[in-house]
Amino acid sequence: MTEDYKLVDAPLQQPLAMHPKKFAMWLFIVTVVMIFAAFTSAHIVRQADGDWLIYDIPQMLWYTSAIILVSSVTMQWAYLAAKKDKLEQVKLALSLTMILGIAFIYGQFQAWGQLVDAGVFFVGNPGGSFIYVFTGLHVLHLVSGILYLLYMLIASFKYKVHSKNMLNMDMSTTFWHFLGGLWIYLFIFLLLNH
Template identity: 60%
Template structure:
């Protein structure tokens, strides 16, 4: 007698990731590549000479402190959401949003300080243009971060952010910390290469 033995292999379980989180990570990788190319171009162009050296405005130190503080409050919001401390989430997300807006206003104000220092976007020296481009592209991404914060803030007030629904605040937390780390990197890069 022939027995019909079938060998059934268990299919491997695919790696699963929320599609929105996956898209966020792809976006973050894209942004990293943009800034890697910009900072590389900065270094290459600086090595060619004709590079104006100037002091970075003190306002950049203040805005750096603001964005670091905003990262702390963002983490507070996320940890509070995990514990269902919804009032704390509302407070922390509100503070983070205000700090993000303060950072943007501070960067805009810094551009005015740079103009007063005769450091202009079209000032004829590439070192000046690079500074505006680096700050401007980061600010553009930070605007998207503030919009994301506002969306999470609205969701929080509608009680849609809690320990059983953390996806949105996790993504916001990841993106906001990324923007913080990116700015600290750019700030240190400018300090060391100016």
Template identity: 60%
Template sequence: MEKELKYVDMVDQPIAMHPKKFALWLFLVTIVMIFAGLTSAYIVRQSEGNWLEYDLPTIFWYTSGIVILSSIFLQYSYASAKKDNFTGLRAGLGLALLFGIAFLVGQWYSWVALVDANVFFVGNPSGSFLYVFTGLHAVHLISGVIFLIIVLISTFRYKVHSKSLDTLEMAITFWHFLAALWLYLFMFLLLNH
């Protein structure tokens, strides 16, 4: 009596992620590792002494609000895209983009405030770390702004709609990540400054 073996395919579709989304998540993990290393180095170096004490620029509070608002508008654009509301999609994306640029301008003015307070990139490591944190974040945010511009252009070509959300979802994931990263950095600096 021999038993017959049968192959049963129980999965209709394999569990998979869009390759570009997977690459984005790998990129986000890389960014997390970079900032985890930098914040760890900050704590270690601060404990060694010779640390310049200064007030964080007040504009950091405003830029934090700005980046939160940009994420809210971006989420609104996603809800609009799911309903094929192209006006809402474009308006949400456009406002998120404007607030993203406003955030970058705010970061520039934070550097101006630091220079006015005699906190420079060269000199004491406490200032150097702050410039590296904000500068590296700004570089990533510039790439996020470029990504939003690309997606906004795609909306005018009707390439983003309820049946084609991958690019918008990737932009939203990246942007929300950058917003969360900024809030983490700001809270870290408030608590360890």
């Protein structure tokens, strides 16, 4: 007995696809999230043990938080300008974002100075150590973001950033927004758990 099979005209489904570079970036972001989740969990557990240094959050961290938020706006401006092939705006917005990123890092060093002036050191009580670890590790990731922005700025001067070549612009924008969001999370966490 033979059964006849009828082919159904169904639309072919495209598999979920992502550019390998973008996939690698998302893996990196997930890794960074896991690292900071581990540190914030360790902070909470260690704080519950007692013998915890109570300190005031450096005033400079409020300013650096505002700087990182503004830099996210300028980065989005660069992205939208690239989509519209407004290359002069791309160059200006990327330059401003880099300057704001450098200002953020400078502000973090100033915040460390404020911590030292307040008697909060990296060594000694873990309460003080954690703020240096959080801010230092974030600065390290921000440096990588600034280097990526420098690469994008050079690419924009070579006319390699435009509406038909948005992969790197999309990735750098996503990474920069991630760094901004990560800092806001850390800042709120520190405000609630210092």
